Amino acid sequence: MPKKRADLKRARRQEERRLRNRSVRSSLKTFSRKASDAIADGDQETAQEAVALACARYDRAARKGIIHINNAARHKSQLTRRYNAAFSGAS
Numbered sequence: 001m002p003k004k005r006a007d008l009k010r011a012r013r014q015e016e017r018r019l020r021n022r023s024v025r026s027s028l029k030t031f032s033r034k035a036s037d038a039i040a041d042g043d044q045e046t047a048q049e050a051v052a053l054a055c056a057r058y059d060r061a062a063r064k065g066i067i068h069i070n071n072a073a074r075h076k077s078q079l080t081r082r083y084n085a086a087f088s089g090a091s
Helices: 005-041 044-063 069-087
Strands: none
Touching: 005 044, 005 069, 044 069
């Protein structure tokens, strides 16, 4: 347990950031799942919007330092590959 005032403040800030980051990570999983479900349903327009929204959220989280840039790139790539595989023959 921290003893000094500065250490107490640092611990308090870390806890606030941890909670904020946890909610953002949870929302990333939600957006990713919605995009995957839209791809599985087969509606191309809905899937395209869901994938674009998920990619934008991953970019924002990476820009704010909540997740690593390469982590965001990997998830975006996986979503895009799934979308392209599902709708490659559709026009």
